[in-house]
Amino acid sequence: MNKEQIGWKACMKGMGRFVSPYKGKLLVAVLTTVFATAIYSLNPTIEGLATTQLARDASEILQGVSGAHVHFDKVFRILALLGTSYVTRALALLVSAFFLTNAIQQTMHDLRGALQKKIQKMPVSYFDEHAFGDVLSCVTNDVDTLSNALQQTLTRVISGVLTFILAVSMMLRINVAMTLIALIIIPLVALITKVFVKRSQDLFDIQQKTVGQLNGAITELYGGFNEIISYNKQEDVEKQFEEVNQKMRNSAFKAQFVSSLISPCVSLVTYLTIGTCAVIGCLQVIQGTITIGQLQAFVRYIWQINDPLSQVSQLSAQVQAAFSAMRRIFTLLAEKEEDQGGKAEIAKDKIEGNVTFEHVQFGYDKELLMKDVNIDVKKGQTVAIVGPTGAGKTTLMNLLLRFYDVKGGSIKIDGVDIRDMKREDLRSLFSLVLQDTWLFSGSIYDNIRYGRQNARKDEIISAAKMANVHHYIRTLSRGYDSLINEEANNISQGEKQLLTIARAILKDPQILILDEATSSVDTRLERRLQEAMLRVMEGRTSFVIAHRLSTIRDADMILVLRDGDIVEQGTHEELLAKKGMYEKLYHSQFAGQNFDEVC
Numbered sequence: 001m002n003k004e005q006i007g008w009k010a011c012m013k014g015m016g017r018f019v020s021p022y023k024g025k026l027l028v029a030v031l032t033t034v035f036a037t038a039i040y041s042l043n044p045t046i047e048g049l050a051t052t053q054l055a056r057d058a059s060e061i062l063q064g065v066s067g068a069h070v071h072f073d074k075v076f077r078i079l080a081l082l083g084t085s086y087v088t089r090a091l092a093l094l095v096s097a098f099f100l101t102n103a104i105q106q107t108m109h110d111l112r113g114a115l116q117k118k119i120q121k122m123p124v125s126y127f128d129e130h131a132f133g134d135v136l137s138c139v140t141n142d143v144d145t146l147s148n149a150l151q152q153t154l155t156r157v158i159s160g161v162l163t164f165i166l167a168v169s170m171m172l173r174i175n176v177a178m179t180l181i182a183l184i185i186i187p188l189v190a191l192i193t194k195v196f197v198k199r200s201q202d203l204f205d206i207q208q209k210t211v212g213q214l215n216g217a218i219t220e221l222y223g224g225f226n227e228i229i230s231y232n233k234q235e236d237v238e239k240q241f242e243e244v245n246q247k248m249r250n251s252a253f254k255a256q257f258v259s260s261l262i263s264p265c266v267s268l269v270t271y272l273t274i275g276t277c278a279v280i281g282c283l284q285v286i287q288g289t290i291t292i293g294q295l296q297a298f299v300r301y302i303w304q305i306n307d308p309l310s311q312v313s314q315l316s317a318q319v320q321a322a323f324s325a326m327r328r329i330f331t332l333l334a335e336k337e338e339d340q341g342g343k344a345e346i347a348k349d350k351i352e353g354n355v356t357f358e359h360v361q362f363g364y365d366k367e368l369l370m371k372d373v374n375i376d377v378k379k380g381q382t383v384a385i386v387g388p389t390g391a392g393k394t395t396l397m398n399l400l401l402r403f404y405d406v407k408g409g410s411i412k413i414d415g416v417d418i419r420d421m422k423r424e425d426l427r428s429l430f431s432l433v434l435q436d437t438w439l440f441s442g443s444i445y446d447n448i449r450y451g452r453q454n455a456r457k458d459e460i461i462s463a464a465k466m467a468n469v470h471h472y473i474r475t476l477s478r479g480y481d482s483l484i485n486e487e488a489n490n491i492s493q494g495e496k497q498l499l500t501i502a503r504a505i506l507k508d509p510q511i512l513i514l515d516e517a518t519s520s521v522d523t524r525l526e527r528r529l530q531e532a533m534l535r536v537m538e539g540r541t542s543f544v545i546a547h548r549l550s551t552i553r554d555a556d557m558i559l560v561l562r563d564g565d566i567v568e569q570g571t572h573e574e575l576l577a578k579k580g581m582y583e584k585l586y587h588s589q590f591a592g593q594n595f596d597e598v599c
């Protein structure tokens, strides 16, 4: 994620925007919390009245005052009042919790939605610099941390502050001198909190970052699960994982330990204060300045002030973790999105599919990979792209789809610079059939329909027939309703590619990008694949990253790439006649060599 994380003001502003639709619910939650806290602050005084009444009655009985007795009627009235206040407070807290939970969960729902939309709008290059797992952790862990913190801290902070103010006012009413002694607690607690909070804030930042790294590591390691097992690299993986896991343990331990020190220190200060006040209070009771019930209430109020103070320190851990999470969330939300392209109006059905690259320059970093690429493809032509690994075949297609922008020159479709087209319009012109097929968990039917959501069932079946995959689907027990699992490992690589061809046919694009599978499939399947590819290419401008002689031979144009630039360009016959690199490449295939060995 961006190293330049945004500050707390921007976080608060962002949070305000998301909370705003639910401010009514939050207001109810806050008001009921205030009401419950006010009742809570009256309780010690009411309890003290009962104690004073009982003490007074007991003292009169002991002194033998005539007619002295325990005034149970008065005591019961006080206890009834106390009972009512407990029940009312519980009800108010219930209402508060309901509205608070509702508002927070709705806000988190919106935040997750906004993050998901944001990720979809990020430029492809963003994921060159940011691990997917790290970004995804923002949608899951960070939102979760924030949700828990808000749920547990929001009303506790409000009731804590209010309890503190009300308790101190009640204490002042009982005895000013004793209150001033009790309040020594505050600067001491503030000092303890300041020292520990400062230290743990940094540690929580590190902890939250490590969670992101842990996610990134898990996604990366288990993304290649089959490869790991086949190379017997489980131990290496375990080692790599252990490293991040250790880092996580250390940072979590330090952060939690430092913040957990606050509470015992605060409690120690509170006990010492209570002890001092109790001694002074007893002297005051003996002198008759205050009643025994007032002393009892006073001690209870000290506990009430300690409550928010120790809670603030406990909650600070959560607030800090939440703040770190919030910073990551709003930093991601503030990232620059992929611009949506130019304003040129293009009618998809009018586009013919003429593609030109004019003096294109490009590099992923400062160094140029492509220095001067020129291609002129007429509508309906098939262009085979060949070259050793790393020559720039995929890069050429990345530029055509505008996953990356050229650094010089231009790419035009039917004479319109692709930078002037809306990205959505541009991408609607293409279908991709890649080696690395992407199928999602769902039915075969849904996977093909992905090419055109409003396609009818008969259109889907006809696309599957053209892609030579209909017969295979019919052999499955549930036919088109058969489910593909999340990893799509319940069907073969070749069948997967046929399904993506069916999807591409259904989309009926003007331009096709095809990455032929190099992985060995059996000859029958290879024939089916070849036939299907020829059908999908028919009448469309097609760019084929070619590995098969047949595709290369029949292509209208062959581009030979090396180190990013086109070194030869022409038809099969023209290039063979040239006796250059293509001729070597071509013959190498007969000799069973690969392109890299030749170049």
Ligand SMILES: Nc1ncnc2c1ncn2[C@@H]1O[C@H](COP(=O)(O)OP(=O)(O)OP(=O)(O)O)[C@@H](O)[C@H]1O
Pocket (backbone or CB within 6 Å): 128, 364, 365, 369, 387, 388, 389, 390, 391, 392, 393, 394, 395, 396
């Ligand atoms: N996202 C990226 N960021 C930085 N460099 C990249 C990126 N993608 C590719 N490259 C580099 O650009 C060069 C061209 O890569 P490209 O993937 O286009 O080659 P290719 O011809 O498609 O190779 P292959 O046949 O192995 O797929 C390589 O040196 C590669 O390392």
